[in-house]
Amino acid sequence: MTKTWVTPGGVHPPENKHQSLTQPIGHLPIPAKLVIPLSQHIGAPASPCVEIGQQVLKGQVIAEATGVVSIPMHAPSSGTISAIEHRPIAHPSGMLAPCIEITTDGADTWIEHQGISDYEHIAPRKLIEMVGNAGISGMGGAGFPAAVKLNPGRQRPIHTLIINATECEPYITADDSAIRERAGEIIEGIKILSAILDHPHNILIGIEDNKPEAIAALAPHVEGTGISVVDFPTKYPSGGEKQLIYILTGKELPSGKLPADLGMVCINIGTTYAIKRAVINGEPLISRVTTVTGDAVATPRNYDTLIGTPVSHLLEHNQFNEQAGGRVVMGGPMMGFTLPSADVPIVKTTNCILAPSYAEIPDDEPAQPCIRCGMCAEACPVSLLPQQLFWYAQAQDHDRLEAHNLFDCIECGACSYVCPSNIPLVQYYRAAKGEIRHARDEKVKSDHARERFEFHQARIEEAEREKEAKRAARREAAQQAKASPMAANDSTAGSSAADIIAAAQARAAAKQVSPQEQRAKLERTIAATEQRLQVAEEKLAEAVASQSDKQAVFSAAVENTKQKLEQSKSKLAELAE
Amino acid sequence: MAFKQVTSPHAHSAQNTAKVMQLVLLATLPGLIALTWQFGWGSFINLLLASVTAVCCEAAIVKMRGRSVSFYLGDYSAVVTAVLLGLALPPLAPWWVVVVGTVFSIVVAKQLYGGLGYNPFNPAMVGYVVLLISFPIQMTTWVAPLALLPAGAVHPGLIESLQIVFAGYSPADGITGATPLDVFKHSSGLLVDQVYDREPLFNQAMFAGAGWEWVNLGFLLGGMILLSQRIFTWHGPVGMLGALALMSIIFWDSGSSSSPGSPLMHLFSGASMMGAFFILTDPVSSAVSNRGRLIFGALIGVLVYVIRAWGNYPDAVAFAVLLANFAAPFIDNYTLPRTYGHTDRRRATEKQED
Numbered sequence: 007m008t009k010t011w012v013t014p015g016g017v018h019p020p021e022n023k024h025q026s027l028t029q030p031i032g033h034l035p036i037p038a039k040l041v042i043p044l045s046q047h048i049g050a051p052a053s054p055c056v057e058i059g060q061q062v063l064k065g066q067v068i069a070e071a072t073g074v075v076s077i078p079m080h081a082p083s084s085g086t087i088s089a090i091e092h093r094p095i096a097h098p099s100g101m102l103a104p105c106i107e108i109t110t111d112g113a114d115t116w117i118e119h120q121g122i123s124d125y126e127h128i129a130p131r132k133l134i135e136m137v138g139n140a141g142i143s144g145m146g147g148a149g150f151p152a153a154v155k156l157n158p159g160r161q162r163p164i165h166t167l168i169i170n171a172t173e174c175e176p177y178i179t180a181d182d183s184a185i186r187e188r189a190g191e192i193i194e195g196i197k198i199l200s201a202i203l204d205h206p207h208n209i210l211i212g213i214e215d216n217k218p219e220a221i222a223a224l225a226p227h228v229e230g231t232g233i234s235v236v237d238f239p240t241k242y243p244s245g246g247e248k249q250l251i252y253i254l255t256g257k258e259l260p261s262g263k264l265p266a267d268l269g270m271v272c273i274n275i276g277t278t279y280a281i282k283r284a285v286i287n288g289e290p291l292i293s294r295v296t297t298v299t300g301d302a303v304a305t306p307r308n309y310d311t312l313i314g315t316p317v318s319h320l321l322e323h324n325q326f327n328e329q330a331g332g333r334v335v336m337g338g339p340m341m342g343f344t345l346p347s348a349d350v351p352i353v354k355t356t357n358c359i360l361a362p363s364y365a366e367i368p369d370d371e372p373a374q375p376c377i378r379c380g381m382c383a384e385a386c387p388v389s390l391l392p393q394q395l396f397w398y399a400q401a402q403d404h405d406r407l408e409a410h411n412l413f414d415c416i417e418c419g420a421c422s423y424v425c426p427s428n429i430p431l432v433q434y435y436r437a438a439k440g441e442i443r444h445a446r447d448e449k450v451k452s453d454h455a456r457e458r459f460e461f462h463q464a465r466i467e468e469a470e471r472e473k474e475a476k477r478a479a480r481r482e483a484a485q486q487a488k489a490s491p492m493a494a495n496d497s498t499a500g501s502s503a504a505d506i507i508a509a510a511q512a513r514a515a516a517k518q519v520s521p522q523e524q525r526a527k528l529e530r531t532i533a534a535t536e537q538r539l540q541v542a543e544e545k546l547a548e549a550v551a552s553q554s555d556k557q558a559v560f561s562a563a564v565e566n567t568k569q570k571l572e573q574s575k576s577k578l579a580e581l582a583e
Numbered sequence: 584m585a586f587k588q589v590t591s592p593h594a595h596s597a598q599n600t601a602k603v604m605q606l607v608l609l610a611t612l613p614g615l616i617a618l619t620w621q622f623g624w625g626s627f628i629n630l631l632l633a634s635v636t637a638v639c640c641e642a643a644i645v646k647m648r649g650r651s652v653s654f655y656l657g658d659y660s661a662v663v664t665a666v667l668l669g670l671a672l673p674p675l676a677p678w679w680v681v682v683v684g685t686v687f688s689i690v691v692a693k694q695l696y697g698g699l700g701y702n703p704f705n706p707a708m709v710g711y712v713v714l715l716i717s718f719p720i721q722m723t724t725w726v727a728p729l730a731l732l733p734a735g736a737v738h739p740g741l742i743e744s745l746q747i748v749f750a751g752y753s754p755a756d757g758i759t760g761a762t763p764l765d766v767f768k769h770s771s772g773l774l775v776d777q778v779y780d781r782e783p784l785f786n787q788a789m790f791a792g793a794g795w796e797w798v799n800l801g802f803l804l805g806g807m808i809l810l811s812q813r814i815f816t817w818h819g820p821v822g823m824l825g826a827l828a829l830m831s832i833i834f835w836d837s838g839s840s841s842s843p844g845s846p847l848m849h850l851f852s853g854a855s856m857m858g859a860f861f862i863l864t865d866p867v868s869s870a871v872s873n874r875g876r877l878i879f880g881a882l883i884g885v886l887v888y889v890i891r892a893w894g895n896y897p898d899a900v901a902f903a904v905l906l907a908n909f910a911a912p913f914i915d916n917y918t919l920p921r922t923y924g925h926t927d928r929r930r931a932t933e934k935q936e937d
Contacts, residue, residue: 013923014923017596019594019596020594098590100588176594248923248924252923258923258924259923259924260924260925260926261922261923261924261925262924263924332586332587333586333587333588333589333593334586335591335593337591339591339592339593339594340591340592340593340594341591341592342591342593343590343591344586344587344588344589344590344593345586346585346586346588347585347586348586360593362593367593367594369587369589370589370595371599372654374599374600374658374699375698375699375700375701376700377600377660377699377700377866377867378700378866378867378869378871379600379603379814379815379866380815380816380866380871380873380876381598381813383871383872383873383920384813384816387923388922388923388924389920389921389922389923390920390922391871391872391919391920393871394871394915394931405933405934406931408933409919409929409930409931409932409933409934410919410929410931411922411925411929414922414923414924414925417591419591419592420592422591422592422595423592423594423595423596424596424598425595426598426599426600426602426603427599427600428595428599430590432590432591432592433590436590
């Protein structure tokens, strides 16, 4: 028995796995239309390389990867491209996204394809390229492009390869049934992975002890390969990447780090099968095992489902009873999300379609107040305090939320599962995370704006300072020019009082116009005023002669001018003294 | 086809708040039985009277707040508060003592702070302390345990008890008596051994005080039931009882005349076990994390001993719990658990570096 470690918390919801395991993996008739979303993975969406009306063969590339973290899409069956447009996709928000629709011809004709059998002698780089070209993304949950994961770089040598066969969510049996029926091919896929990663020291298949048939099926194939099948007690959520790493190695993935930073790579067991098919058979990822289960369907079982198959196609072939239940979940009952309608297609990460009856999963009861009983904290697999997070999420206290490690929450739902007050805790955390991310974005934006504004202010101030400096320099020069004779005279005075007086006199002198200039100006004024008086007197005489009514106006003007003349003359006299 | 949109998780455990509260009520039964056996019908009457008062008060306030009465009464939290207060009050206390205490617990200590989940203090203990300060005579008159009744005397029957409680009839002579903690409070000058020899409360007892040891064993049993059902974790009770035991060992003073009593007596007298398993485990007003609850419990244990040994009151659980309630948010700030992937525990008051 290999040693395993025990994670804190966790819950034991009813497993409900037996219902879908009574029959082997089935096949459905090819649906009339397949809808392939261009983004079924983490990273950039694929870009279509086909046109409407074009004939495509099964396995033909219909959309190309658009970057390093991106994958191509392939036609899951032969037919005609009938639409390239936005369609509802499987997403919690029920949003529309670009999709390619294929109207199938039923012939299911393969494109010419070829695999390789001696992968041991192929360069890992070439193998990674094959995995990437086959459009393989992680099939367990997030859908991270597999080729990126398999290329951690030289500075991060991989010593441990972990194959995740935990399948800890209730109801889901896609991996379980695939292992039972395809153990040989899965182990072949793991060997390819081992070759790509330069033969890691440890290759561990982590599996919960509620799958004895699957464990037994793997046993003969791993013999002599160095691959160990490690089983451990069933507990939700043991299948989270962080949890599984701890269970199998006793090491914690530091917050914000990737497994590769610890020298580990963690791959879902369904992905290893896809990798085998891609490398050995040359087949791209165009189908996957999906569990259809829940009491609202008549025949729960697993299907090898073409990517792009509408959920309605699966439900119809299983006599879905719409009246029996109110919701259809993509994924499991703990982390799956409800579908807005059955029109959305199966994608590369769809491991389960759960159609529960009301008796199985009743409608939520209204939430009662949190009494901080702490059952959530006991259930939390990452040792958070969900009751405190709930409190601070309601208060929108972002500092406290971050201090309580909100972003380490894996949203497994164990806290909501045990909450005796029926509080949808995870929903509060998702909302709070969104708010904080939004606030961070806003902060970055406002920081930019503030920096821009401050720079602008600084530039204006700089310009202002330069102008002021120039003005000061000019003033200084003018002052020196004027004050220099006086300054020379007074240079012997020395005392500060004398300095102040001298400065004041200098200022006064600067303001004063020289007496000569003043006299000249007054003389000019007198001459001009005398002229104006002459004109005014002439006009007055005319007015008197013609008996004009303007007589009074002109006489006032004459008086005015006479007064001004008197003033100027007296000033001139003063100046003369 | 349009389906219902619900967020995950879709599965829920069958546990709910009402069931938790019902289980707490059920777990008080051993304590109640021991009280009734050893001290007569008084506690039973207290409990019923307090429950009726609490439900009426809760309904009235919830209605005034414009909320659904059936929804809020359905959580049984008012009954739990009432039952705990009723069990803490002296048997055969006048009816108005019980009613005043319950009204204060529910209306002021609980609903005026926002109702279930928002009260910073333990409502039952607020009611108890208000009564203890307001009506010290009624609150310190305890019925004598079964073993100490005068020869041939019995506790008053149910009818007679009701008359005492509601009509103010005087109980028969010799029915009332001191508690073990009272005895120790007023026994200065005697060695512990001498107290044990002379006082019938002790020489009639097995190990900690006649009657009281049974009551405490009853609450211990109830607490074990709740612990086994994972209604709370061991941290709070162990913190309190551990600190209380440690304090009474340190100050045991080998049973000298100034010794405040043996560890066994402190653990199995007064409200020790009830406090440890039913009062400080109130999650709303206690600290949050396991480590926080351990510290919270230990603080109560120390305070209980300090007040019992050197304070003016013979018992101290109510005061200690209320003082610790004050400290709970502070304890919470410094007792966050270490999260997966982090090397250190964090403080709740940490600010993000900008």
